[in-house]
Amino acid sequence: MPIIRSLRRLAGSEAIRPALLIVIILVGWDVGVRLFKIPPYLIPAPTAVVLELFAQWPMLLRETMPTLYATLGGFALSALFGIPTAMLIASSRTVESYLYPILVFSQSVPKIAVAPLFVVWFGFGIAPKVISAFLLGFFPVVVATVLGLKSIDNDMLDLARSMRAGALRTFLRIRLPNALPSIFGGLKVSITLAVVGAVVGEFVGSNSGIGYVLQIANGNFDLPLMFAALFILSLMGVLLFTAIDFAERLLIPWHASHRGDFVGTN
Amino acid sequence: MTEPNAAVGDVHIRIRGLTKTYRSKTGAVPSLKPIDLDIAKGEFVAIVGPSGCGKSTLLKLVAGLLPATSGSIRIGGVEVDKPIDDIGIVFQSPVLLPWRSVRDNILLQVQMRGRDTAAYAKAADTLIKTSGLEGFENRYPWELSGGMQQRASICRALVHDPSVLLMDEPFGALDAMTRERMNAELQRIWYETRKTVLLITHSIPEAVYLADRVVVMSSRPGAIEAIYDIDLRRPRELSVMGEPRFVKLTQDIRKHFFAQGDLDH
Numbered sequence: 055m056p057i058i059r060s061l062r063r064l065a066g067s068e069a070i071r072p073a074l075l076i077v078i079i080l081v082g083w084d085v086g087v088r089l090f091k092i093p094p095y096l097i098p099a100p101t102a103v104v105l106e107l108f109a110q111w112p113m114l115l116r117e118t119m120p121t122l123y124a125t126l127g128g129f130a131l132s133a134l135f136g137i138p139t140a141m142l143i144a145s146s147r148t149v150e151s152y153l154y155p156i157l158v159f160s161q162s163v164p165k166i167a168v169a170p171l172f173v174v175w176f177g178f179g180i181a182p183k184v185i186s187a188f189l190l191g192f193f194p195v196v197v198a199t200v201l202g203l204k205s206i207d208n209d210m211l212d213l214a215r216s217m218r219a220g221a222l223r224t225f226l227r228i229r230l231p232n233a234l235p236s237i238f239g240g241l242k243v244s245i246t247l248a249v250v251g252a253v254v255g256e257f258v259g260s261n262s263g264i265g266y267v268l269q270i271a272n273g274n275f276d277l278p279l280m281f282a283a284l285f286i287l288s289l290m291g292v293l294l295f296t297a298i299d300f301a302e303r304l305l306i307p308w309h310a311s312h313r314g315d316f317v318g319t320n
Numbered sequence: 321m322t323e324p325n326a327a328v329g330d331v332h333i334r335i336r337g338l339t340k341t342y343r344s345k346t347g348a349v350p351s352l353k354p355i356d357l358d359i360a361k362g363e364f365v366a367i368v369g370p371s372g373c374g375k376s377t378l379l380k381l382v383a384g385l386l387p388a389t390s391g392s393i394r395i396g397g398v399e400v401d402k403p404i405d406d407i408g409i410v411f412q413s414p415v416l417l418p419w420r421s422v423r424d425n426i427l428l429q430v431q432m433r434g435r436d437t438a439a440y441a442k443a444a445d446t447l448i449k450t451s452g453l454e455g456f457e458n459r460y461p462w463e464l465s466g467g468m469q470q471r472a473s474i475c476r477a478l479v480h481d482p483s484v485l486l487m488d489e490p491f492g493a494l495d496a497m498t499r500e501r502m503n504a505e506l507q508r509i510w511y512e513t514r515k516t517v518l519l520i521t522h523s524i525p526e527a528v529y530l531a532d533r534v535v536v537m538s539s540r541p542g543a544i545e546a547i548y549d550i551d552l553r554r555p556r557e558l559s560v561m562g563e564p565r566f567v568k569l570t571q572d573i574r575k576h577f578f579a580q581g582d583l584d585h
Binding site: 207209210212213214215216217218219223224227228231232306308309310313 | 380383384385403404405407409411412413415417418419428429431432433434460462
Protein backbone atom coordinates (compact mmCIF):
# COMPACT_ATOMS: atom_id res chain seq x y z
CA MET A 55 0.00 0.00 0.00
CA PRO A 56 1.58 3.27 -1.11
CA ILE A 57 -0.30 5.32 1.52
CA ILE A 58 1.03 3.22 4.38
CA ARG A 59 4.52 3.37 2.94
CA SER A 60 4.46 7.15 2.66
CA LEU A 61 3.00 7.38 6.19
CA ARG A 62 5.83 5.20 7.41
CA ARG A 63 8.34 7.40 5.62
CA LEU A 64 6.73 10.44 7.22
CA ALA A 65 7.01 8.84 10.66
CA GLY A 66 10.62 7.96 9.90
CA SER A 67 11.74 11.50 9.10
CA GLU A 68 13.52 13.10 12.04
CA ALA A 69 11.63 16.39 12.09
CA ILE A 70 8.29 14.65 12.48
CA ARG A 71 9.28 12.29 15.31
CA PRO A 72 9.01 14.66 18.29
CA ALA A 73 5.77 16.11 16.87
CA LEU A 74 4.39 12.59 16.54
CA LEU A 75 5.29 11.83 20.16
CA ILE A 76 3.62 15.04 21.32
CA VAL A 77 0.42 14.17 19.46
CA ILE A 78 0.41 10.73 21.10
CA ILE A 79 0.92 12.27 24.56
CA LEU A 80 -1.83 14.87 23.94
CA VAL A 81 -4.32 12.23 22.84
CA GLY A 82 -3.42 10.06 25.85
CA TRP A 83 -3.81 13.06 28.13
CA ASP A 84 -7.19 13.99 26.67
CA VAL A 85 -8.48 10.42 26.85
CA GLY A 86 -7.14 10.06 30.41
CA VAL A 87 -8.83 13.23 31.64
CA ARG A 88 -12.16 12.21 30.13
CA LEU A 89 -11.95 8.57 31.16
CA PHE A 90 -11.11 9.21 34.83
CA LYS A 91 -13.27 12.34 35.03
CA ILE A 92 -10.39 14.45 36.41
CA PRO A 93 -11.75 17.90 37.39
CA PRO A 94 -10.29 20.82 35.38
CA TYR A 95 -8.87 22.52 38.52
CA LEU A 96 -6.51 19.53 38.92
CA ILE A 97 -5.59 18.78 35.29
CA PRO A 98 -7.28 20.59 32.42
CA ALA A 99 -7.95 18.75 29.18
CA PRO A 100 -5.56 19.70 26.38
CA THR A 101 -8.47 21.02 24.38
CA ALA A 102 -9.21 23.49 27.18
CA VAL A 103 -5.56 24.60 27.16
CA VAL A 104 -5.60 25.09 23.40
CA LEU A 105 -8.85 27.09 23.61
CA GLU A 106 -7.33 29.21 26.38
CA LEU A 107 -4.21 29.71 24.28
CA PHE A 108 -6.33 31.10 21.44
CA ALA A 109 -8.60 33.17 23.67
CA GLN A 110 -5.75 34.76 25.63
CA TRP A 111 -3.30 34.99 22.73
CA PRO A 112 -2.91 38.81 22.64
CA MET A 113 -2.33 38.96 26.41
CA LEU A 114 0.05 36.01 26.38
CA LEU A 115 2.04 37.49 23.51
CA ARG A 116 2.29 40.82 25.31
CA GLU A 117 3.47 39.16 28.51
CA THR A 118 5.96 37.02 26.64
CA MET A 119 7.97 40.05 25.62
CA PRO A 120 9.30 41.09 29.05
CA THR A 121 10.25 37.47 29.77
CA LEU A 122 11.98 37.18 26.41
CA TYR A 123 13.92 40.40 26.98
CA ALA A 124 15.00 39.33 30.45
CA THR A 125 16.06 35.93 29.11
CA LEU A 126 18.05 37.39 26.21
CA GLY A 127 19.59 40.03 28.48
CA GLY A 128 20.63 37.44 31.05
CA PHE A 129 21.94 35.14 28.36
CA ALA A 130 23.94 37.91 26.69
CA LEU A 131 25.51 38.79 30.05
CA SER A 132 26.25 35.10 30.67
CA ALA A 133 28.14 34.84 27.39
CA LEU A 134 29.77 38.25 27.78
CA PHE A 135 31.12 37.55 31.24
CA GLY A 136 31.21 33.77 31.20
CA ILE A 137 33.58 33.32 28.25
CA PRO A 138 36.21 35.85 29.44
CA THR A 139 35.98 34.45 32.99
CA ALA A 140 36.60 30.97 31.60
CA MET A 141 39.53 32.31 29.57
CA LEU A 142 41.06 33.69 32.77
CA ILE A 143 40.51 30.43 34.61
CA ALA A 144 41.95 28.36 31.79
CA SER A 145 44.94 30.61 31.32
CA SER A 146 46.31 30.51 34.84
CA ARG A 147 46.43 27.94 37.62
CA THR A 148 46.55 30.75 40.18
CA VAL A 149 43.40 32.42 38.90
CA GLU A 150 41.73 29.03 38.72
CA SER A 151 42.56 28.17 42.32
CA TYR A 152 41.15 31.53 43.51
CA LEU A 153 38.12 31.79 41.29
CA TYR A 154 36.78 28.31 40.56
CA PRO A 155 35.91 27.24 44.12
CA ILE A 156 34.07 30.53 44.72
CA LEU A 157 32.17 30.07 41.47
CA VAL A 158 31.13 26.55 42.41
CA PHE A 159 30.16 27.76 45.89
CA SER A 160 28.06 30.61 44.49
CA GLN A 161 26.39 28.17 42.15
CA SER A 162 25.22 26.07 45.08
CA VAL A 163 23.24 29.00 46.53
CA PRO A 164 19.58 28.51 45.54
CA LYS A 165 18.73 31.42 43.24
CA ILE A 166 15.08 31.41 44.25
CA ALA A 167 16.19 32.26 47.80
CA VAL A 168 18.24 35.28 46.78
CA ALA A 169 15.87 36.53 44.07
CA PRO A 170 13.79 38.65 46.54
CA LEU A 171 17.00 40.41 47.48
CA PHE A 172 17.38 41.62 43.88
CA VAL A 173 13.91 43.12 44.08
CA VAL A 174 15.01 45.01 47.17
CA TRP A 175 18.19 46.16 45.43
CA PHE A 176 16.99 46.79 41.90
CA GLY A 177 13.24 47.35 42.21
CA PHE A 178 10.43 45.89 40.11
CA GLY A 179 11.85 46.70 36.69
CA ILE A 180 13.57 44.34 34.26
CA ALA A 181 16.96 44.49 36.05
CA PRO A 182 16.34 41.85 38.76
CA LYS A 183 14.95 39.45 36.11
CA VAL A 184 17.97 39.93 33.89
CA ILE A 185 20.28 39.34 36.84
CA SER A 186 18.38 36.25 37.88
CA ALA A 187 18.62 34.89 34.30
CA PHE A 188 22.29 35.78 34.23
CA LEU A 189 23.00 33.98 37.50
CA LEU A 190 21.49 30.76 36.17
CA GLY A 191 22.97 31.07 32.70
CA PHE A 192 26.49 32.11 33.68
CA PHE A 193 27.84 28.95 35.27
CA PRO A 194 27.29 26.47 32.41
CA VAL A 195 29.04 28.86 30.02
CA VAL A 196 32.07 29.08 32.31
CA VAL A 197 32.31 25.34 32.96
CA ALA A 198 31.93 24.40 29.29
CA THR A 199 34.36 27.05 28.07
CA VAL A 200 37.01 26.10 30.63
CA LEU A 201 36.65 22.48 29.56
CA GLY A 202 36.90 23.45 25.88
CA LEU A 203 39.96 25.64 26.34
CA LYS A 204 41.74 23.00 28.38
CA SER A 205 40.92 20.13 26.01
CA ILE A 206 43.80 20.70 23.68
CA ASP A 207 46.31 18.24 22.38
CA ASN A 208 49.83 18.75 23.71
CA ASP A 209 51.18 18.11 20.22
CA MET A 210 48.96 20.93 18.97
CA LEU A 211 50.58 23.32 21.45
CA ASP A 212 54.06 22.01 20.57
CA LEU A 213 53.21 22.60 16.93
CA ALA A 214 52.20 26.19 17.66
CA ARG A 215 55.38 26.74 19.66
CA SER A 216 57.52 25.21 16.92
CA MET A 217 55.96 27.77 14.57
CA ARG A 218 57.09 30.46 17.01
CA ALA A 219 53.57 31.80 17.35
CA GLY A 220 52.83 34.19 20.21
CA ALA A 221 50.21 33.56 22.88
CA LEU A 222 47.58 35.74 21.21
CA ARG A 223 47.98 34.17 17.79
CA THR A 224 47.92 30.68 19.30
CA PHE A 225 44.77 31.57 21.18
CA LEU A 226 42.92 33.06 18.22
CA ARG A 227 43.97 30.52 15.61
CA ILE A 228 44.08 27.32 17.65
CA ARG A 229 42.81 27.43 21.23
CA LEU A 230 39.60 29.38 20.65
CA PRO A 231 38.34 27.55 17.55
CA ASN A 232 39.26 24.30 19.27
CA ALA A 233 37.05 25.28 22.23
CA LEU A 234 34.06 26.44 20.14
CA PRO A 235 32.13 23.14 20.14
CA SER A 236 32.34 23.03 23.92
CA ILE A 237 31.44 26.72 24.25
CA PHE A 238 28.33 26.17 22.16
CA GLY A 239 27.38 23.25 24.38
CA GLY A 240 27.55 25.62 27.34
CA LEU A 241 25.56 28.31 25.55
CA LYS A 242 22.77 25.87 24.77
CA VAL A 243 22.42 24.87 28.42
CA SER A 244 22.73 28.51 29.38
CA ILE A 245 19.86 29.80 27.24
CA THR A 246 17.39 27.26 28.57
CA LEU A 247 18.43 28.05 32.14
CA ALA A 248 18.17 31.78 31.42
CA VAL A 249 14.45 31.25 30.66
CA VAL A 250 14.07 29.62 34.07
CA GLY A 251 16.04 32.46 35.68
CA ALA A 252 13.85 35.13 34.10
CA VAL A 253 10.69 33.40 35.33
CA VAL A 254 12.13 33.03 38.83
CA GLY A 255 12.83 36.76 38.78
CA GLU A 256 9.23 37.44 37.74
CA PHE A 257 7.89 35.14 40.44
CA VAL A 258 9.29 37.15 43.31
CA GLY A 259 8.35 40.62 42.21
CA SER A 260 6.74 41.62 38.99
CA ASN A 261 3.57 42.86 37.37
CA SER A 262 4.34 41.62 33.91
CA GLY A 263 5.86 38.66 32.12
CA ILE A 264 4.94 35.01 31.78
CA GLY A 265 6.11 34.37 35.34
CA TYR A 266 3.59 36.92 36.54
CA VAL A 267 0.83 35.30 34.43
CA LEU A 268 1.74 31.95 35.95
CA GLN A 269 1.39 33.30 39.45
CA ILE A 270 -1.96 34.97 38.76
CA ALA A 271 -3.30 31.83 37.08
CA ASN A 272 -2.06 29.75 39.99
CA GLY A 273 -3.78 32.04 42.50
CA ASN A 274 -7.08 31.80 40.61
CA PHE A 275 -6.87 28.03 40.08
CA ASP A 276 -7.04 28.88 36.39
CA LEU A 277 -5.25 25.76 35.29
CA PRO A 278 -5.90 26.11 31.55
CA LEU A 279 -4.24 29.55 31.59
CA MET A 280 -1.37 28.19 33.65
CA PHE A 281 -0.77 25.35 31.21
CA ALA A 282 -1.04 27.78 28.31
CA ALA A 283 1.63 29.97 29.93
CA LEU A 284 3.83 26.93 30.53
CA PHE A 285 3.43 26.01 26.88
CA ILE A 286 4.55 29.49 25.84
CA LEU A 287 7.62 29.20 28.09
CA SER A 288 8.60 25.83 26.67
CA LEU A 289 8.08 27.09 23.16
CA MET A 290 10.34 30.03 23.90
CA GLY A 291 13.04 27.74 25.30
CA VAL A 292 12.88 25.46 22.28
CA LEU A 293 13.03 28.34 19.79
CA LEU A 294 15.99 29.97 21.54
CA PHE A 295 17.80 26.64 21.78
CA THR A 296 17.17 26.05 18.08
CA ALA A 297 18.52 29.50 17.24
CA ILE A 298 21.81 28.71 19.01
CA ASP A 299 21.93 25.30 17.42
CA PHE A 300 21.55 27.01 14.05
CA ALA A 301 24.33 29.48 14.82
CA GLU A 302 26.52 26.55 15.85
CA ARG A 303 25.94 24.80 12.54
CA LEU A 304 26.90 27.96 10.69
CA LEU A 305 30.02 28.61 12.75
CA ILE A 306 31.45 25.15 13.28
CA PRO A 307 30.26 22.98 10.40
CA TRP A 308 33.50 21.02 10.78
CA HIS A 309 32.62 19.58 14.17
CA ALA A 310 32.00 15.83 14.35
CA SER A 311 28.38 16.31 15.45
CA HIS A 312 27.53 18.15 12.21
CA ARG A 313 29.70 16.29 9.75
CA GLY A 314 26.91 14.12 8.42
CA ASP A 315 24.90 16.99 6.99
CA PHE A 316 28.02 18.97 6.16
CA VAL A 317 29.40 16.32 3.83
CA GLY A 318 25.92 15.98 2.39
CA THR A 319 25.85 19.60 1.29
CA ASN A 320 29.13 19.29 -0.56
CA MET B 321 89.83 13.16 21.57
CA THR B 322 88.42 12.13 18.23
CA GLU B 323 85.27 13.81 17.02
CA PRO B 324 82.39 11.69 18.26
CA ASN B 325 79.83 10.22 15.93
CA ALA B 326 81.05 12.44 13.17
CA ALA B 327 79.23 12.87 9.91
CA VAL B 328 80.68 12.89 6.44
CA GLY B 329 80.40 16.28 4.77
CA ASP B 330 79.39 19.69 6.15
CA VAL B 331 78.05 19.39 9.67
CA HIS B 332 74.59 20.96 9.85
CA ILE B 333 73.34 19.80 13.24
CA ARG B 334 75.97 19.61 15.96
CA ILE B 335 75.00 18.09 19.30
CA ARG B 336 77.56 18.22 22.09
CA GLY B 337 77.34 16.87 25.65
CA LEU B 338 73.56 17.12 25.53
CA THR B 339 71.77 15.91 28.67
CA LYS B 340 68.25 16.17 29.93
CA THR B 341 67.14 15.54 33.47
CA TYR B 342 63.50 15.74 34.48
CA ARG B 343 62.59 16.85 37.96
CA SER B 344 59.98 14.72 39.65
CA LYS B 345 58.68 14.34 43.21
CA THR B 346 61.04 11.47 43.84
CA GLY B 347 64.02 13.47 42.64
CA ALA B 348 65.91 14.03 39.45
CA VAL B 349 65.21 11.54 36.66
CA PRO B 350 67.95 11.52 34.05
CA SER B 351 66.44 11.05 30.59
CA LEU B 352 69.48 11.55 28.38
CA LYS B 353 73.13 10.81 29.14
CA PRO B 354 75.54 13.16 27.42
CA ILE B 355 74.83 12.83 23.71
CA ASP B 356 77.30 13.77 21.00
CA LEU B 357 76.11 13.61 17.42
CA ASP B 358 76.87 15.36 14.18
CA ILE B 359 74.47 15.35 11.26
CA ALA B 360 75.66 16.51 7.85
CA LYS B 361 73.74 18.86 5.60
CA GLY B 362 71.24 16.89 3.55
CA GLU B 363 71.83 13.74 5.57
CA PHE B 364 69.00 11.41 6.60
CA VAL B 365 69.53 10.09 10.12
CA ALA B 366 67.13 7.69 11.83
CA ILE B 367 67.10 7.03 15.56
CA VAL B 368 65.79 3.71 16.86
CA GLY B 369 65.48 2.65 20.47
CA PRO B 370 63.17 1.07 22.99
CA SER B 371 60.31 3.01 24.59
CA GLY B 372 61.51 5.43 27.19
CA CYS B 373 65.02 5.70 25.76
CA GLY B 374 64.54 9.44 25.43
CA LYS B 375 64.51 9.57 21.65
CA SER B 376 61.44 11.77 21.60
CA THR B 377 63.08 13.95 24.24
CA LEU B 378 66.12 14.26 21.98
CA LEU B 379 63.91 15.36 19.09
CA LYS B 380 62.14 17.95 21.22
CA LEU B 381 65.50 19.28 22.38
CA VAL B 382 66.67 19.63 18.78
CA ALA B 383 63.38 21.36 17.97
CA GLY B 384 63.98 23.82 20.79
CA LEU B 385 60.71 22.78 22.45
CA LEU B 386 62.48 21.62 25.64
CA PRO B 387 65.33 23.30 27.47
CA ALA B 388 68.47 21.17 27.73
CA THR B 389 69.88 20.47 31.17
CA SER B 390 73.40 20.83 29.83
CA GLY B 391 75.24 20.67 26.55
CA SER B 392 74.49 22.41 23.31
CA ILE B 393 72.74 22.00 19.97
CA ARG B 394 73.70 24.07 16.98
CA ILE B 395 71.84 24.07 13.69
CA GLY B 396 73.69 25.78 10.87
CA GLY B 397 75.89 27.42 13.49
CA VAL B 398 72.93 28.85 15.41
CA GLU B 399 72.50 27.83 19.06
CA VAL B 400 69.10 26.21 19.63
CA ASP B 401 67.59 27.18 22.96
CA LYS B 402 64.09 27.98 21.66
CA PRO B 403 62.19 27.05 18.49
CA ILE B 404 63.97 28.38 15.42
CA ASP B 405 62.69 29.19 11.93
CA ASP B 406 64.82 26.67 10.12
CA ILE B 407 62.91 23.60 11.31
CA GLY B 408 59.79 21.72 10.31
CA ILE B 409 58.28 19.08 12.58
CA VAL B 410 56.07 16.09 11.85
CA PHE B 411 54.45 14.54 14.91
CA GLN B 412 53.22 11.01 15.42
CA SER B 413 49.63 12.16 14.95
CA PRO B 414 49.00 14.56 12.05
CA VAL B 415 47.71 17.33 14.42
CA LEU B 416 45.72 18.99 11.67
CA LEU B 417 43.11 21.58 12.59
CA PRO B 418 39.67 20.15 11.75
CA TRP B 419 38.24 23.57 10.88
CA ARG B 420 40.82 24.21 8.18
CA SER B 421 41.06 22.69 4.73
CA VAL B 422 44.19 20.72 3.84
CA ARG B 423 45.59 23.75 2.06
CA ASP B 424 44.89 26.11 4.96
CA ASN B 425 46.39 23.59 7.35
CA ILE B 426 49.59 23.59 5.33
CA LEU B 427 49.62 27.38 5.23
CA LEU B 428 49.10 27.51 9.01
CA GLN B 429 52.87 27.17 9.24
CA VAL B 430 53.52 30.55 7.59
CA GLN B 431 50.47 32.22 9.08
CA MET B 432 51.50 31.38 12.64
CA ARG B 433 54.94 32.77 11.87
CA GLY B 434 53.30 36.03 10.88
CA ARG B 435 54.40 35.81 7.29
CA ASP B 436 52.45 36.70 4.19
CA THR B 437 50.39 33.66 3.22
CA ALA B 438 50.09 34.69 -0.44
CA ALA B 439 53.86 34.52 -0.85
CA TYR B 440 53.77 30.84 0.07
CA ALA B 441 50.74 29.83 -2.00
CA LYS B 442 52.97 28.52 -4.77
CA ALA B 443 55.17 26.54 -2.39
CA ALA B 444 52.05 25.00 -0.88
CA ASP B 445 50.67 24.06 -4.30
CA THR B 446 53.97 22.46 -5.33
CA LEU B 447 54.06 20.41 -2.12
CA ILE B 448 50.43 19.39 -2.53
CA LYS B 449 51.31 18.14 -6.00
CA THR B 450 54.51 16.28 -5.05
CA SER B 451 52.87 14.62 -2.06
CA GLY B 452 49.93 13.35 -4.10
CA LEU B 453 47.33 15.48 -2.35
CA GLU B 454 46.16 17.13 -5.54
CA GLY B 455 42.38 17.23 -5.67
CA PHE B 456 42.17 17.05 -1.90
CA GLU B 457 43.57 20.48 -1.04
CA ASN B 458 40.12 21.89 -0.30
CA ARG B 459 38.97 18.87 1.68
CA TYR B 460 38.94 18.81 5.46
CA PRO B 461 41.34 16.57 7.38
CA TRP B 462 38.58 14.31 8.68
CA GLU B 463 37.56 13.54 5.10
CA LEU B 464 41.05 12.08 4.46
CA SER B 465 42.64 8.73 5.25
CA GLY B 466 45.32 8.51 7.93
CA GLY B 467 48.09 8.32 5.34
CA MET B 468 46.84 11.39 3.50
CA GLN B 469 46.52 13.31 6.75
CA GLN B 470 50.15 12.56 7.53
CA ARG B 471 51.14 13.67 4.03
CA ALA B 472 49.41 17.00 4.69
CA SER B 473 51.32 17.27 7.93
CA ILE B 474 54.62 16.65 6.08
CA CYS B 475 53.68 19.39 3.60
CA ARG B 476 53.00 21.72 6.52
CA ALA B 477 56.44 20.94 7.94
CA LEU B 478 58.09 21.80 4.61
CA VAL B 479 56.10 24.77 3.31
CA HIS B 480 58.35 27.43 4.84
CA ASP B 481 61.34 25.65 3.30
CA PRO B 482 63.34 24.83 6.44
CA SER B 483 66.68 23.12 6.08
CA VAL B 484 65.85 20.60 8.81
CA LEU B 485 62.93 18.18 8.97
CA LEU B 486 62.27 16.52 12.33
CA MET B 487 59.96 13.51 12.42
CA ASP B 488 58.72 11.85 15.60
CA GLU B 489 57.45 8.38 14.66
CA PRO B 490 55.41 9.88 11.83
CA PHE B 491 54.08 6.60 10.46
CA GLY B 492 53.57 4.76 13.75
CA ALA B 493 49.79 5.02 13.56
CA LEU B 494 49.50 3.77 9.97
CA ASP B 495 48.85 0.24 8.79
CA ALA B 496 51.81 -1.72 7.41
CA MET B 497 50.90 -1.31 3.74
CA THR B 498 50.33 2.44 3.97
CA ARG B 499 53.47 2.75 6.01
CA GLU B 500 55.65 1.18 3.32
CA ARG B 501 54.13 3.42 0.68
CA MET B 502 54.72 6.45 2.88
CA ASN B 503 58.34 5.37 3.37
CA ALA B 504 58.86 5.27 -0.38
CA GLU B 505 57.23 8.68 -0.75
CA LEU B 506 59.24 10.19 2.07
CA GLN B 507 62.42 8.99 0.37
CA ARG B 508 61.28 10.62 -2.85
CA ILE B 509 60.40 13.90 -1.10
CA TRP B 510 63.78 13.85 0.65
CA TYR B 511 65.44 13.26 -2.71
CA GLU B 512 63.66 16.22 -4.24
CA THR B 513 64.09 18.63 -1.35
CA ARG B 514 67.41 17.47 0.13
CA LYS B 515 66.47 18.38 3.66
CA THR B 516 68.50 17.32 6.65
CA VAL B 517 66.19 14.76 8.24
CA LEU B 518 66.14 13.41 11.78
CA LEU B 519 63.62 10.59 12.00
CA ILE B 520 62.59 8.90 15.23
CA THR B 521 61.10 5.47 14.65
CA HIS B 522 60.20 2.19 16.28
CA SER B 523 60.62 0.30 13.06
CA ILE B 524 64.11 -1.01 12.27
CA PRO B 525 63.29 -1.78 8.60
CA GLU B 526 61.89 1.72 8.19
CA ALA B 527 65.08 3.21 9.65
CA VAL B 528 67.37 1.09 7.46
CA TYR B 529 65.30 1.68 4.34
CA LEU B 530 65.27 5.46 4.70
CA ALA B 531 68.41 6.53 6.50
CA ASP B 532 72.02 7.22 5.63
CA ARG B 533 72.87 6.42 9.23
CA VAL B 534 70.89 4.64 11.92
CA VAL B 535 71.53 5.66 15.52
CA VAL B 536 70.70 2.98 18.10
CA MET B 537 69.84 4.25 21.54
CA SER B 538 69.81 2.36 24.83
CA SER B 539 67.33 3.13 27.54
CA ARG B 540 67.15 4.84 30.91
CA PRO B 541 68.94 7.08 30.72
CA GLY B 542 69.09 7.31 26.95
CA ALA B 543 72.49 7.09 25.35
CA ILE B 544 73.84 6.38 21.90
CA GLU B 545 74.76 2.71 21.83
CA ALA B 546 75.81 2.32 18.22
CA ILE B 547 75.67 4.01 14.86
CA TYR B 548 75.28 2.10 11.61
CA ASP B 549 76.21 3.44 8.22
CA ILE B 550 73.62 2.26 5.75
CA ASP B 551 75.60 1.69 2.60
CA LEU B 552 72.68 0.54 0.43
CA ARG B 553 72.64 2.24 -2.94
CA ARG B 554 70.14 5.00 -3.63
CA PRO B 555 67.44 5.46 -4.71
CA ARG B 556 66.14 2.43 -2.87
CA GLU B 557 63.20 0.43 -4.13
CA LEU B 558 60.97 -1.17 -1.53
CA SER B 559 62.32 -4.49 -2.83
CA VAL B 560 65.68 -3.61 -1.23
CA MET B 561 64.16 -4.97 1.98
CA GLY B 562 64.65 -8.47 0.62
CA GLU B 563 68.33 -8.05 -0.17
CA PRO B 564 70.91 -9.86 2.03
CA ARG B 565 72.69 -6.62 2.99
CA PHE B 566 69.41 -5.08 4.19
CA VAL B 567 68.52 -8.19 6.14
CA LYS B 568 71.98 -8.30 7.70
CA LEU B 569 71.76 -4.66 8.82
CA THR B 570 68.31 -5.05 10.37
CA GLN B 571 69.47 -8.19 12.17
CA ASP B 572 72.57 -6.48 13.52
CA ILE B 573 70.50 -3.57 14.79
CA ARG B 574 67.86 -5.83 16.26
CA LYS B 575 70.52 -7.65 18.30
CA HIS B 576 70.96 -4.52 20.42
CA PHE B 577 67.39 -4.76 21.51
CA PHE B 578 67.58 -8.46 22.30
CA ALA B 579 70.66 -7.71 24.36
CA GLN B 580 68.73 -5.02 26.21
CA GLY B 581 65.94 -7.45 26.80
CA ASP B 582 63.10 -5.35 25.46
CA LEU B 583 61.81 -4.64 22.04
CA ASP B 584 58.86 -2.48 21.30
CA HIS B 585 57.51 -4.14 18.24
